[in-house]
């Protein structure tokens with residue numbers, strides 16, 4: 001697609017971004033009784049006007065030695081990803097977690113202890129699985145990339161009071177369309193990263209969103225995660241996910257200063273509800 005101005009970009013985002021979760025009204029979930037399994041309040045109902053300022057904290061190694069913890073925690077809500085911890089890293093990443101986005105590997109692989117780890121308790125959980133672009137919900141239910149459905153059912157029964165949603169594949173792919181439509185190159189047909197999904201989600205739910213280390217600061221490093229000694233530049237630049245294009249798009253939406261980008265790896269985004277088109 002053609003390059004657009006920042007205000008056109010925000011309008012396009014506002015027009016196209018509709019959060020959708022699996023709500024039990026569609027097959028095969030309807031016949032399986034999921035209307036009673038999913039939380040009774042939708043994510044939007046749960047969030048309505050509760051959180052004005054929101055922080056999105058990526059798991060990038062560059063967040064180490066940032067001393068951003070207090071600033072991150074000063075937001076009304078904080079979003080983190082997968083199994084990224086706060087314990088032991090409070091000075092750099094803070095300790096407040098309001099929402100966690102987890103991919104289906106986290107939910108399904110025993111090593112992550114999804115149903116009993118404290119990381120996944122006392123927060124709103126959003127899980128997603130990269131169903132193929134053209135698969136319908138029945139095909140997806142029968143053959144997800146990683147089986148997130150059984151652990152979902154199990155946790156809903158175990159802790160029914162915990163808000164836990166599965167993001168609808170159409171929402172995931174609408175974000176892919178959005179990236180492709182605002183990029184001149186042809187991007188790979190793989191789903192966006194959890195980071196981009198989280199940024200778009202918070203832009204839909206909050207008045208203002210601060211994103212940390214999605215666009216790398218001057219601390220940029222090939223250390224993949226702040227909590228692991230594993231080096232791979234692809235974590236920051238992307239291999240499977242269209243991560244580079246996600247980042248270029250987010251950079252174009254930045255309302256904050258160049259100095260904050262360089263020193264904090266911080267991007268400031270407007271919430272979509274306040275965007276006038």
Ligand code: NCC
Pocket residue numbers: 058059060061081082083102103105106192193194195196213214223224225235236237240
């Ligand atoms: O690495 P991951 O992501 O958990 O990171 C969360 C989000 O932070 C942003 N990020 C991360 C590292 C980095 N150096 N730069 C970044 O910008 C990205 O936006 C990223 O989405 C995922 O998206 O779910 C992902 O999950 C991991 C892995 O499944 C989990 O960490 C669990 O172990 C994927 N890695 C592999 O599958 C090997 C990764 O590709 C994407």
